[in-house]
Amino acid sequence: MALVAEVAPPPAAPRRPVRRALRYVVAIASVCAVATVGVVVGLNRLTGGGPVTERCTAELDGSDWFLSPDQADNAALVAGTAVARGLPARATTIGLATALQESKLINIDHGDRDSVGLFQQRPSQGWGTAEQIMDPVYSVNAFYDVLVEVEGYEDMAVTDAAQTVQRSAYPQAYAQHEMRSRAWASALTGNSRGVLSCELGPVADADQRAPEAARDTVAGRLGRDLGLAPATDGAAETRQDPASSAVTVDATPLTPDDPERGAWATAQWAVATAKATQAIEVRVADQVWLREEAAWLPAESPLPPGQVRIVADASE
Template identity: 80%
Template sequence: MALLAEAGPPAPPPVVGPRSHRPLRRALKYVLAVGSVCAVATVGVVVGLNSLTGAGPVTERCAARLNGSDWYLSPDQADNAALVAGTSVARGLPARAATIGLATALQESKLINIDYGDRDSVGLFQQRPSQQWGTVEEIMDPVYSTNAFYDVLVEVDGYKDMAVTEAAQKVQRSAYPDAYAQHETRSRAWASALTGNSPEALSCELGPVAEGDQLAPDAARDVVVGRLGRDLGLAPATGNADPNRQDPASSTVTVDATPLTPDDPQRGGWATGQWAVATAHATRAVEVHVADRVWLREEAAWVGAETRLAPGEVRITVDAAE
């Protein structure tokens, strides 16, 4: 993307006789005064917008923290990152695979499922039907394209020990083989959080769910349940899938994430919990409870919970219509 050129210095005023200096100074003082008032007014408007109750953040964004630094993605990018990383966990792949997958998608599509690209490339990974990646319809399905990427990656001998850009290039055969490296640190931050290796490292700043976007409790839970199955291969422990549920009006889905990482249920819980935060914009989640911590949408942060959940247990509460 071309950068806008900075504006050059203003043209010097025309050369005039001595008598015109004083009026010019008065005019300049007037312009400066008006400019100062406008600047103060602008700041006031911005502050006012931020302080409106329920207005939400001016810019919605999500961040994964690594070594004290926050690495940001938009809510749409975070949603796709949750799928890419979640698929790697569901397939039993190491976090390194998620890092490679995320770096590749960031370079190829900026982690947006686009329907255009170089020649016939489309989708998250800009895969080409002419190179036997599948049909356009298949590649535009982010679940299909993500699994197609990992199907090839796992066949690359020694990919776990390769530089990210080298492993990605083995799969993509890009004309710009070194381009993936620039996304490595951001991808490691997101992969570490979404695979559960960095607990409480991912949060999103989101506005409140608009009243017009609220669903009935059953329908709201269905959205979460559908995404759990699609991205992580998990079913809810309670909720719509439980015919014996006692409270059909409940807006909370409880998940047993133990099958995701059988040898480390705590990691599975954090992988699922932070997946729920990364997808909150799409699922309308407002609370995510893992262990003794709970992410609150209105706080855009993890805070202490009143109760501690068992390792691997996750509770996702959505904003539903009453």
């Protein structure tokens, strides 16, 4: 009888790699689950608390130029001061480019040697005391006081005009900020309209002010930055009830020969300062900016020429 050799079955494959692979699969699944939860939480926070990243935008020739809300607030002062002084948009471009280079448009209390403030002006160079320079209204006007004495600055390169005022060790650095500054200057002087918007979160309940205080905040900034006061008489009378947080302003004095430009300069100023004033609505001409939409939209009814209406968030 022939003998049939018994063939032993092949050895079983080691199970450790399988277990390891299973552990990898479980781990990956866990990470995905956590990520999914994170996305949901993030979306919930976005829905309930506004955008994660707050920013402001000025558009020019199809390009968007961004600033933080704090930078936009200071840019509004630089531009508003120029408009109130009757200076051309070019002055605003030069001022913004200078402040962007010197301080990133943030009112800082330090710098090279004794330099401080938006324009990094030095007390030792005759710009005033450190306390004065740290007042942005003072420092902006001090900058323009020197700029307007530069003959032909309107036709000079931004670098040359800024350097004539600042005497910087790096004069060519101002040029890199020219396009951003032009976009913001054009919007904040009212030459470009409906091009400036801010993405901002909702005002926290704890930060809301009473209606009267909300109006006072807007009115105070209007006076500081633009030299304007809320309208109180004639056809521009606001006729507000005590519970209203709306302020109506006649912007005609800014640009008497072009009320529409003054109105848009004021309206886009109001958007740029909305983080500080807690503005939630800005109306001008036939347009309205809504904080929750972060955009300009058609208004139901137009405002008279030159008028702007600003509504701040307020407690009930």
